Amino acid sequence: MSLKMVVNLQGIVTPRSDRPFGELEVREGVAIVVEAGKIKAIAPEEELLKQFPDAERIDGEKCWAFPGFVDPHTHPVFAKTREEEFEMRIEGRSYEEIAAAGGGIRNSVRALRKTSFDELVELTYWRVREFLDYGTTTIEAKSGYGLSLEDEIKSLRVLKHVASLLPITIVPTFLGAHEIPDEYRSRREAYIDLLIKEMIPRVAEEKLAVFCDVFTEKDVFSVKESEQILIAAKDYGLIPKLHADELSPLGGAELAARVRAISADHLVQISDQGILAMKEADVIPVLLPGTTFFLGKPQYAPARKMIAAGLPIALATDYNPGSSFTQNMSLITSIACTQMKVRPAEALWAATLGAARAIARDKELGSLEVGKKADIALHRVPNYLYIPYHYGMNHVCKVLKEGRVVVEK
Numbered sequence: 103m104s105l106k107m108v109v110n111l112q113g114i115v116t117p118r119s120d121r122p123f124g125e126l127e128v129r130e131g132v133a134i135v136v137e138a139g140k141i142k143a144i145a146p147e148e149e150l151l152k153q154f155p156d157a158e159r160i161d162g163e164k165c166w167a168f169p170g171f172v173d174p175h176t177h178p179v180f181a182k183t184r185e186e187e188f189e190m191r192i193e194g195r196s197y198e199e200i201a202a203a204g205g206g207i208r209n210s211v212r213a214l215r216k217t218s219f220d221e222l223v224e225l226t227y228w229r230v231r232e233f234l235d236y237g238t239t240t241i242e243a244k245s246g247y248g249l250s251l252e253d254e255i256k257s258l259r260v261l262k263h264v265a266s267l268l269p270i271t272i273v274p275t276f277l278g279a280h281e282i283p284d285e286y287r288s289r290r291e292a293y294i295d296l297l298i299k300e301m302i303p304r305v306a307e308e309k310l311a312v313f314c315d316v317f318t319e320k321d322v323f324s325v326k327e328s329e330q331i332l333i334a335a336k337d338y339g340l341i342p343k344l345h346a347d348e349l350s351p352l353g354g355a356e357l358a359a360r361v362r363a364i365s366a367d368h369l370v371q372i373s374d375q376g377i378l379a380m381k382e383a384d385v386i387p388v389l390l391p392g393t394t395f396f397l398g399k400p401q402y403a404p405a406r407k408m409i410a411a412g413l414p415i416a417l418a419t420d421y422n423p424g425s426s427f428t429q430n431m432s433l434i435t436s437i438a439c440t441q442m443k444v445r446p447a448e449a450l451w452a453a454t455l456g457a458a459r460a461i462a463r464d465k466e467l468g469s470l471e472v473g474k475k476a477d478i479a480l481h482r483v484p485n486y487l488y489i490p491y492h493y494g495m496n497h498v499c500k501v502l503k504e505g506r507v508v509v510e511k
C-alpha cells in the first residue's frame with residue numbers, strides 16, 4: 103500500500119475526540135502519514151522519516167495543518183442568485199416582507215423548476231468547488247427549492263452527481279418542507295400529504311438523502327406539522343434535522359429534542375427550556391451567525407448560554423442565495439467570535455468536530471486523529487487565532503481530500 107507523508111509543517115491544530123468541547127491540541131514539528139486515504143500516524147517529523155523512508159512526500163510549505171472544515175448546513179442547488187432582494191433589504195424591507203410578497207424561497211423555487219438537471223449540475227459544481235477552495239472538505243447539502251416530487255428528486259440527484267465529480271464529501275438532506283409552494287398556498291394539508299405519502303417514501307427508496315429537514319417557522323411549518331413530517335421521515339429511515347427558532351420562538355428546539363433530531367439549526371430565539379431539552383436529548387445546535395450578519399439583524403443565537411449549559415455547538419455557513427451567500431467557513435468563525443463571543447478555539451472546534459457531529463460523521467471526520475479520513479487543510483497563518491482574526495480572507499495554501507492534494511495555491 104502506498105504511503106504519503108505531509109512534511110515541512112509548522113504543526114497541527116485539531117480537536118480530539120477524547121477532549122472536551124472547545125479544546126484544541128496544538129503540536130509543533132509533527133508530520134502526518136496517510137495510508138489508503140486515512141491518517142496512519144502523527145508524530146515528530148524525524149521519527150516518521152526514519153520509520154517510513156519510502157513514503158511519498160507532500161510539502162506542507164511551513165503551514166499549520168487543520169482538519170478540513172465541515173460545513174453542516176448549506177443550500178447549494180438553486181438556479182438564480184437573489185442580489186436584488188439583498189438591495190431591497192438594504193433599503194429597509196425585511197426578509198419576512200419580501201417572502202410574503204412572493205420573493206425569498208418561492209422566488210428560487212420558480213426559477214429552479216424551469217432549470218434542467220444538466221444546467222443545475224453545472225451551476226452547483228462551481229459553487230461546491232468554491233467550498234473546497236476555502237478549506238471545506240465536507241458539506242451537508244439540502245434540496246428545498248423544488249417543492250414538487252419531480253423537482254426535489256432532481257435537486258437531490260444533482261447533489262449526488264456533483265459529489266461524483268468533485269473531491270468533496272456531500273451529505274444530502276431532503277428539505278421538501280422548506281416552504282409551501284405557490285400552488286398549495288390555499289391547501290397546505292395537501293402539500294404535507296404529498297410530502298409524507300409521496301416525497302419522503304421516494305427519497306428513501308432511491309437513497310437520495312440521509313437527513314430530513316423542516317423549516318419550522320411562523321407562516322412556514324408549524325411545530326405540529328413539522329412533527330408530523332419528521333416522524334414520517336423517521337419511519338423511512340431518514341434522520342430528523344430542523345430549521346428551528348430562527349425568526350420567532352416557536353419551540354423548535356423542544357421539538358428537535360422530542361423527535362431526537364441529530365441537530366437543530368439557527369436557534370436565534372431559542373428558549374431556556376429549549377436549551378435544556380436539547381442537552382438532555384443530545385441534539386447538536388448548529389449556529390449560523392453568517393445569516394444574522396447578512397440579514398443585518400441585531401440579535402444572534404445565544405451561543406454562550408448553550409456552551410454554559412454544556413452543549414457543544416457547531417457552526418455552518420447556511421450558504422444560500424437569499425439569507426447567507428458565502429462559502430467561507432473562516433469568515434463564519436470570525437462572526438461567531440465577534441458577535442456571539444465564541445472563543446477562537448471554540449469556533450474552530452465548532453467548525454470541524456462539532457460540525458461533523460451535527461451530521462453524524464464525527465467517527466470519521468472533523469479532527470486530525472489516527473484512523474480518521476485524511477481531510478486536511480493547510481492554512482498559511484502564524485497561529486490558529488489568525489483564522490478568525492484576519493477576517494474575510496482565504497488563508498488556505500493546500501487542501502488534501504483523503505490524502506490527495508486537491509487544492510494548491
Ligand SMILES: [Zn+2]
Nearest residue numbers: 175177345420
Ligand atoms: Zn437553511
